[in-house]
Amino acid sequence: MPTYAELEAQAAPAKRRIEARDRPRLAVGIDTSSIAVGALKTLDALRALVASRGLDADVVQTGGNGLSFANPQVEVGRAGGSRILYQHVDAEDVPDFLESVLVRGEQTNRWLLGALGGSPASGVARMDDHAWWSVQERRLMSEMGLIDPESIDDALATGAYAGLERSLVMTQEDVIAEVTGSKLGGRSGGFFPTGRKWDFLRTSPTTPKTMVCNADEGDPGAWVNRMTMEDDPHALIEGMLIGAWAAGAATGYIYVREEYPLAFERVVKAVEQAYERGLLGKDILGHDFSFEMKVVRGAGSYVCGEESGLIASIEDARGMPKIRPPYPAASGVFGQGSNVNNVGSYHCAAWIMRHGVEKYADVGTERNPGTMLFSLSGHVQRAGCFEFAFGVTVGQAYEICGGGAPVGHTFKALQPGGPLLGVLPEFALDLAIEPEAFREKGAVGLGGGGFVFLDDTACVIDLCAQFEWFLEDESCGRCTTCHGGTQRMVEIIRRIQRGGGRESDIGKFRLIADTLKYSNCFHGQFAPSIIVNTMTWFAAELEEHIFSRHCRAGVCKGLTRYEAGRDKATRAEYAEAYARAAETCLTLAMRRAAGDAVEGQEPCLECVVCAELLPQAVHVVDAFEQGDPAPELISIQPAYE
Amino acid sequence: MTSFYGASARNEATLEVRQILEGLAPGEGDLLEALHRVQHRYGYIPQAAIPGVAQHLRLPESRVYGAVTYYSEFRQTPPPETKISWCSGPACYIKGSENLRLVLEGLLACGMGENTPDNRLGLHLGQCNGTCDNAPQVWVDGEVVGPLTPSKTVELVRRLQAGDQP
Known part of the structure; x- marks a missing residue:
């Protein structure tokens, strides 16, 4: 098996290509976000035109850099090392764009986003001049947009697997001590110490042991794991290998959700390449360590993101969560001791072992050193994936990176981390990005990296209806509390949305929320979060819906009608x-x-x-006049109400 | 598209399915992969394919059937020629995706997971894929179309009904 030094030597041409650049290099960031706005067409057009005009330049694919709002982006690298990003370069812009950057050699033009590094011409805006760039602490994302995620040489040229090499000459205990010392917490949103989790498996008496990666990023509105898988997949494999070495695991599974076809493709390719280079298989990097990896593709089930559900799904079964204990470390995949971590946790572990725990703790807070990826979406001016050090406030992320609410509108609420984590009012903007800060204020948690912002055009009750419906639809059906409770919630909210709200509904919500706490898994236990949050922080809006049959955002269909002049x-x-x-x-x-x-x-x-x-000419008006008798309801309500 | 009727056809189907599953083994967690392959081959999971999968992986047929019905991406009916997936994620939702759903269902006269009678167009309930900068959106055969408004959705559906590109 090749040693790390041999692999590094093999990657030397790639390193030269990335760093030195004897001739101009046009790189188009390709991932699901950029493909959605035509980046593949831009790439094809660039290739075709550069070839047909015989221009002296390389046209290559790289991963995306998270700045969805600027896609499709082209990075122009020039001899001497200047790297300049251009935004919104559509396929039809390509002739003019090439004329500008290659033929006339201009650095500034209408597509300019900013210079990333090197020595651009004077007057060229730098990325660091953009507050939405400089407020970030881009560490995990430093290779995203720089390397071709489908090339292991590109990854090796930028330091991939150096953390593995370093770990393999350390003892298992030392690796775990370093990861524990970094205070790395589970990035799925639970923030359970990753080092301790690895130690559970290491000390578990079962053999053989299994490492599992939860890449079933099911929380709608979050795509941070997709970034890692699509734009830097070797970082994930490296993190898993480090964990496997530390915990003594011999096999591994990466469970990728069905909805991420490109992420699945790139992870499979990365695993194949890692096998070819001897980074997976027997005697990895010439050390006494062997590891087999398999990539499993999910088939569309939200609860498979719960670790016991995910394990069941790998084992030829319906992905229904089980009651714990036994915990995975004692009995996981096929009864073997297992460790399940989120993509983000493995990515961080790889970074820590590459750069050392001191460097990792340079940024962030005392209790949460380091950084985390966040995807901002909803009512913001700039949607995208950004990397923040812990301690930055939600308001900074929203105002600086997201650009705040669309013109003419104001912030209303934050929905962090998917349907199980509820919704927060104005004070959310003052919260530091840290799980503790969120919990201290009564929120369920920080979540796994998704931030969906709502402005005054959104109705919180309507979002409750959508989320409870989603949770009902995705409930595995094992416990009655969960599938019955969520179903009942949906019925009541929909009735309120049609103008049939009753005083007793508040009490019913509380009763159902209390009952749901006794569900087997997180899915049921946290299903009422958004309703509970709404009763606490959006009580006035809820009461308006119930008692005045009025939707202030004019969204709920049953409470509004449209009147044409x-x-x-x-x-x-x-x-x-x-x-x-x-x-x-x-x-x-x-x-x-x-x-x-x-x-x-x-x-x-x-x-x-x-x-x-x-x-x-068409106006939204209330469907009910104040004092109207209650409407006749289509009876889907049981008679005992 | 292959269809399966009658006992002899059923045996043939089992044989064909077992060919598709070559390389997969019992007890290794290959059920999802097996079903993905079947769906890739036929466009859906025909009822008649279930015994073949069960035999090959030495699982009870009920377990295979259970998985087929449990996961929302496995379909038991043939797919439409053009699949319109409506994104159900929150970023799309707060930007009015519910109105798009009403347009889609109203114009095509079918619900989520159903096809038009001629099977040319069909609706699918999509889960957020994180291209939220284009919210609200639909995916036409996997390709993101967005951001949409109700009127743009009407125009999109009419184009698709006329057999044009999205």
């Missing part, structure tokens, strides 16, 4: 818009408003095309 003046003024709306809208209501009543039209879909196309 029917007076002649309005009609004349917006005749053109009416015509277009009538063309697009399918319903009688719209046709009537356009003065073009057609019989036999289907009823209104409530799709709001009319309000979208005719914002001046």
Whole structure:
């Protein structure tokens, strides 16, 4: 088996290519986020045009850098080492773009985002000049956007597997001591000390032992694990190998969710390449350490992100969580002692062993050294994945990186870490990004890296309905508390949304929330979080829905209706818009408003095309006048209510 | 697309399925991989494929069937020619994805997980894939289309119904 020095030597050409650059290098960041806005087309167009015009430049693929809002991005590297990022380079821009950067040799043009390093021409904006860049502490993400994630040479050239080499000459105890000393906490959102977890498995009497990576990032609104898998997959494999060495495991599984086809593809490729180079298999790097790895593809199940559910899913079964104990360290995959960590935890462990625990603790806080990836989405001006040192506040992340609420709107709520973690009001912006800070304020937790921001156009009750429905849909069905409780929650919230709220509903919510605590796994136990949070922090809004049958955001379908201005003046003024709306809208209501009543039209879909196309003439109004008798409800409610 | 009817066809199906599963072994956690392969081959998991998978992996048929119905990505009916996945994630939701769903279901006259009668278009409930900078969105055969509004969705569906590109 090759030694680490031999692998490094093999990667030398890649290192030269990345660092020195004898000729211009155009790199397009390719990952799921950039493909969604046409980065592959940009890459193809660049390749075709550079070849057909015979320009002197390399066109390569790299991973994405997390800045989704700027995609598709092209990085132009020049001899001498300057690296400049350009944003929004669409396929149709490619001729002009190449003319500018290659033919005229310009560094500043309309696509310029900023210079990453080297010595750009004077006057070229630097990335560090952007507050949303400099507020980040990009360590785990330092290789993202720099290397081709499908090339192991690129990874080796930028230091991959150096942490493994360092660990393999240390004792198991020393590796665990270093990881424990870093205070690295589980990045799925539980923040359980990773080093201690590894030690449980090391001291577990069972053999053989198994290392499992939970890459079933099911929390909607979070894509931080996808970043690692798509843009730097070898960091994940390295982290798992380090853990396997420290805990004495001989086999490993990476469980990737179905919804990440590109991440799965790249992780499989990385594993194959690691086998080819002797980084997996027997006598790794010439040391007395062997490890076999398998990549498992999920099939669409949220509870498979719960560790016992994930283990069951690997074992030829429905992914239903089990009651613990036994914990995985005693009995996990196929009854073997197992350790389950999140992608982020392995990525951090690899970083710690590459750079040492002192360097890791340079940033962050006393109780949480280091950094973590966060994906910001929802009502923000810049959606993307950013890396923060612990201790940065949510408000800084929101204002500086996210750019705050869209123009004309204000912050309303933060939804951290997926449907199980509830929703937080204004004070969320003052919280430091640390699990303790969140819990001290009564929040369920910090979560695994997803931050979805809501502004005043969102209705918290409506989000409750969506999340409870999601949790009902994804409940494995083993405990009645969970599948029955979530179902009941959905029924009640939907009734409230149709104007059938009752005073007793608050009490019912509390009863169901208390009962759900006795579910077997996190899924049921935390299912009522968003309702409980809403009753605490958005009580006024909830009461409005129940008692006044009013939705202040004008979102809940049963509490609002759309009224088209029917007076002649309005009609004349917006005749053109009416015509277009009538063309697009399918319903009688719209046709009537356009003065073009057609019989036999289907009823209104409530799709709001009319309000979208005719914002001046179609208004959202309350469906109920104050004091209206309660509406007759379609009876899906049981008779005993 | 292959369909399975009758006893002899059933045996043939079992044989064919076992060929697809070559290299997979019992007791190694290969059930999901086996089902992925079957779905890749036929576009869905035909009922008649279940005995073949069960025999090959030496599992009870009930266990295979249980997995097929448990995971939302395994389908038991043929897929549409063009699959429209509606993203159910929160970033899309707070930006009005519910209105897109109403347009899709209303125009295609089918629900999530169903196809139009001619099987040309079908709806699928998508889970967030983290391309939230394009919210609200749908994926047409896996390709992200967004950000959408209700009227853009109407136009998208009409284009797809006419057989045009998204």
